[in-house]
Amino acid sequence: MDDLVSRLNRMDSCAVSDALDKHGLKGVVTGIHRLSTERRIAGRVLTVKLDLDKGGSTAGRHLSTAAIEDAKPGDVIVVEQRTGVDAAGWGGNLSLGAKLRGLAGAIVDGPARDIDESREHDFPVFARDHTCTTARGRLVEEATNVNITIGNISVSPGDYVIADASAVVFIRAAEIDRVLETAEMIVEKERAMAQALVAGTPISTVMGASYEQMLKRLRED
Numbered sequence: 001m002d003d004l005v006s007r008l009n010r011m012d013s014c015a016v017s018d019a020l021d022k023h024g025l026k027g028v029v030t031g032i033h034r035l036s037t038e039r040r041i042a043g044r045v046l047t048v049k050l051d052l053d054k055g056g057s058t059a060g061r062h063l064s065t066a067a068i069e070d071a072k073p074g075d076v077i078v079v080e081q082r083t084g085v086d087a088a089g090w091g092g093n094l095s096l097g098a099k100l101r102g103l104a105g106a107i108v109d110g111p112a113r114d115i116d117e118s119r120e121h122d123f124p125v126f127a128r129d130h131t132c133t134t135a136r137g138r139l140v141e142e143a144t145n146v147n148i149t150i151g152n153i154s155v156s157p158g159d160y161v162i163a164d165a166s167a168v169v170f171i172r173a174a175e176i177d178r179v180l181e182t183a184e185m186i187v188e189k190e191r192a193m194a195q196a197l198v199a200g201t202p203i204s205t206v207m208g209a210s211y212e213q214m215l216k217r218l219r220e221d
Contacts, residue, residue: 002044002074004160004176004177004180005042005043005044005074005160007180007184008042008043008160008162008171008176008180009040009042009162010184010187011042011162011180011183011184011187012040012162012164012166012187013028013040013162013163013164013166013167013168013169014166014167015183015186015187015190016162016169016171016179016183017167017169018182018183018186019179019180019182019183019186020169020171020179022182023175023178023179023182025171025172025175025179026153027153027169027170027171027172028151028153028167028168028169029109029150029151029152029153029167029168029169029170030151030167030168031128031151032107032108032109032126032127032128032150032151032163032167032168033126033127033128034124034126034163034164034165035112035115035118035125035126035127035130036095036115036118036119036123036124036125037118037119037122037123037124037125038165039105039124040162040163040164040165041076041104041105041124041126041161041162041163041164042076042104042160042161042162042163043074043075043076043103043104043105043160043161044072044074044075044076044158044159044160045075045076045078045155045156045157045158045159045160045161045170046067046070046071046075046076046077046078046144046145046157047067047077047078047079047080047144047145047146047147047148047155047156047157048063048064048067048077048078048079048080048089048141048143048144048148049079049080049141049142049143049144049146049148050063050079050080050081050083050089050110050135050139050140050141050142051083051139051140051142052083052085052138052139052140053137053138053139053140061141062094063089063094063135063139063140063141064077064079064089064090064094064106064141064144065094065097066141066144067144067145068094068097068098068101068103069101070144070145071098071101071103072102073101073102073103074102074103074104075103075104076103076104076105076106076107076161076163077098077103077105077106077107078106078107078108078109078148078150078155078161079106079107079108079109079110080109080110080148080149080150081108081109081110081111081139082109082110082149083110083139085138085139086111086131086133087110087111087131087133087134087135087138087139088110088111088112088113088114088131088132088133088134088135089108089109089110089111089112089127089135089139090106090108090112090113090125090127091112091113091114091117092113092114092116092117092118092121093114093117094106095114095117095118095121095123095125096117096121096123098123099121099122099123103123104124105123105124105125105126105163106123106124106125106126107126107127107150107161107163107168108125108126108127108128109128109149109150109151110127110128110129111127111128111129111130111131111133112125112127112129112130112131113130113131113132113133113134115130124163126163126168145157150168150170151168153170155170156172156173158173159171159172159173160172160173160176193206193207
């Protein structure tokens, strides 16, 4: 596994979000929910852009299959499905195919279906909603590995993402080194704060002066 992905896997979305704040960067997307497992996922992004099927497309290639075949183990497929149509941008057989390829998960800015199947496959699916409605005759794949928009965040192939129960957070490839370094500092300091609480330090002290001093030091670094 990519060392950067290994380091990102040791974070959570909150630490990465705080690190983005420190650097004045955006990347947080809320409202996309973890549907099929309880696991956090992190990895390199491979993108898929879906659009309305305006002509009753009969294309032989199923949505997202090209992305699954192009992906490397540990990648995360991220799907833009912003049509407003109740039709799934991901399903159970895609989850199985992605799992067999060693992918880390799928994130859909739109509905996904076959959630029970994805649970049976133990494959992490994050989506804005769930549905049983097929994409057939409703959606087409516009492109794979192109710039897409998830929430209000522009996402490019090769960017990084972490997703957990709190949020989905994207980090541009050009920013990953400094964001990870800052996030690791935040995690270390928050771990020290937790140890202080367990040792009996009043929470008002730990979450008051100590916390503010931590944030101040991070802003000054």
